[in-house]
């Protein structure tokens with residue numbers, strides 16, 4: 316991803332890796348201002364059915380245009396925010412922005428669910444389910460219009476508060492997706508005990524799928540298991556036709572990646588969705604490269 320944006324000429328800023336470096340502390344201060352100053356924007360990346368090409372949802376991904384440092388990727392500032400109280404403000408902002416966008420799409424016939432990434436801290440207390448309940452109600456949206464992406468580590472944490480909040484979200488009817496699957500601690504067996512409806516296979520296994528027998532075997536066994544549990548599988552980091560075709564053969568449900576589309580600003584995403592939404596099955600043989 317870094318290389319890709321570097322190629323498009325956007326300089327990426329990477330603060331000193333030292334946790335307490337002045338650069339990082341400065342950045343945290345900047346982030347606080349960025350939250351109010353409109354420097355943070357959501358980009359949207361579609362999730363595409365590998366068998367039909369139809370669009371099943373979009374993931375909201377945060378982008379920060381820093382006035383001095385330029386584009387700062389979430390891998391730099393989300394972990395920073397996670398170490399502070401700012402994370403909850405950040406998530407509150409993301410949820411509100413996603414719900415607003417969702418309402419604009421939903422009420423003009425683009426019924427595309429939006430997935431939002433959340434962090435461990437967001438599951439502390441009842442603020443998140445409350446914000447979602449109020450927001451969905453205000454915009455007249457069904458709970459299934461939004462989905463929360465959480466990582467294994469968050470979901471398998473045995474803190475009571477995490478489980479309480481997850482129960483509240485389930486009661487509300489907001490679906491959960493397990494993000495970055497394969498990189499955490501939980502085994503495939505534990506999957507069935509997690510209250511998720513979607514499993515996103517980490518891009519590190521997907522990207523080189525077509526050239527690596529090991530990756531092919533890993534992804535195939537995840538896809539099989541996910542299906543046998545009645546859940547939906549999503550492959551992250553689909554960059555080539557060869558990978559998309561192989562995933563479709565395996566029976567993986569959805570794909571997300573540069574092959575289909577990079578994350579786009581809202582206006583561009585709206586155009587992209589309008590063009591494709593409701594177009595129905597494109598090929599009975601599943602994913603086919605465009606010619």
Ligand code: C2E
Pocket residue numbers: 316360375376377388389390393409431432433434464494495518551552553554571572573574577578
């Ligand atoms: P993630 O949730 O696993 O998101 C997928 C990442 O893969 C995104 O990186 C996306 O831009 C990137 N990606 C998409 N297609 C491809 C592809 O074909 N190849 C490759 N190599 N990568 C692809 P991004 O946007 O830099 O976000 C990185 C991570 O930052 C996310 O990983 C997520 O964990 C976190 N993040 C992003 N936005 C938010 C947010 O609003 N809140 C929270 N808490 N975390 C966020």
Ligand code: MG
Pocket residue numbers: 374432464494
């Ligand atoms: Mg995600």
Ligand code: MG
Pocket residue numbers: 494495515517518551
């Ligand atoms: Mg992921």
Ligand code: MG
Pocket residue numbers: 495
């Ligand atoms: Mg990730």
